[in-house]
Amino acid sequence: MNPKFYVLHDIPGRIRFHIPALRDKKNHVEIEHMFSALKGITSVRIEPTIQTMLIHYDVSQLSRNTIFRYISIFFQQTRLDPLDDIMIQMDPATRNDWLRTLFSGGLLLLAGIRKSSFYKPDALVYGAVVATGYTVLSHGTSNKMRHPDILTGIVTMLSLGPSNMLYVAMITWIVNVLELLHEKQKVQSQKLSTIT
Structure with missing residues (x-):
C-alpha cells in the first residue's frame, strides 16, 4: 500500500503536501476551512488540479509531526512501518x-x-x-x-x-x-x- 501523501517541500512555518486523494474529493473549501480552524494553522490552500495542499502554520504553537498526524488521520493514512517517517519525505x-x-x-x-x-x-x-x-x-x-x-x-x-x-x-x-x-x-x- 502506498502512502496517502508525501511532502513536496517543508520549511519551518510552511509545508506543501502532494495528496492524490484530493483528486477524488469535491469539498476542497470545507477541507481548507477545517484545517484552518486547527490551533496553530494560519492558512491552507488546496490546488485540486495538481493535488497539493499548502499549509502555513505557527511553529511556536504547532509541530510539523502534528500536522503529519492531522493529514494522516484525515486521509486515513495507516502507519506502514518504522521507515514511514523517512519515506514520507521522499518524492x-x-x-x-x-x-x-x-x-x-x-x-x-x-x-x-x-x-x-x-x-x-x-x-x-x-x-x-x-x-x-x-x-x-x-x-x-x-x-x-x-x-x-x-x-x-x-x-x-x-x-x-x-x-x-x-x-x-x-x-x-x-x-x-x-x-x-x-x-x-x-x-x-x-x-x-x-x-x-
Missing part, C-alpha cells in the same frame, strides 16, 4: 528507488545466508541477481551505463567471473545504496541552499 520516484533497493537487498541477504560451500546457483540466487539488476537499471534518468553501480557491476563481473554472480550483485547493490545516499544528501543540500 515517489526516490521512494520507489529505495523500496526496490530494500527488496533486492533482502533477497541478496537471504541468498547469501543460504549459500553453502558446495555452491550451485538456485532460483533464489537468480531471483536476487535479477532483482538487483532491475533495481540498478531502473534507478536514475540519465545515461544508465555511466552510473557508478552499473560500472561497478560490469568491472566486478569481469574480474570475479560469472560463477560469482551473487558477490557481483552484492557489490553492485552496495554501490547503488551509496549512490542513493549521495543523491539524498545532494537534494538536502540543494533544499538548504534555496532556503538561505
Whole structure:
C-alpha cells in the first residue's frame, strides 16, 4: 500500500503536501476551512488540479509531526512501518528507488545466508541477481551505463567471473545504496541552499 501523501517541500512555518486523494474529493473549501480552524494553522490552500495542499502554520504553537498526524488521520493514512517517517519525505520516484533497493537487498541477504560451500546457483540466487539488476537499471534518468553501480557491476563481473554472480550483485547493490545516499544528501543540500 502506498502512502496517502508525501511532502513536496517543508520549511519551518510552511509545508506543501502532494495528496492524490484530493483528486477524488469535491469539498476542497470545507477541507481548507477545517484545517484552518486547527490551533496553530494560519492558512491552507488546496490546488485540486495538481493535488497539493499548502499549509502555513505557527511553529511556536504547532509541530510539523502534528500536522503529519492531522493529514494522516484525515486521509486515513495507516502507519506502514518504522521507515514511514523517512519515506514520507521522499518524492515517489526516490521512494520507489529505495523500496526496490530494500527488496533486492533482502533477497541478496537471504541468498547469501543460504549459500553453502558446495555452491550451485538456485532460483533464489537468480531471483536476487535479477532483482538487483532491475533495481540498478531502473534507478536514475540519465545515461544508465555511466552510473557508478552499473560500472561497478560490469568491472566486478569481469574480474570475479560469472560463477560469482551473487558477490557481483552484492557489490553492485552496495554501490547503488551509496549512490542513493549521495543523491539524498545532494537534494538536502540543494533544499538548504534555496532556503538561505
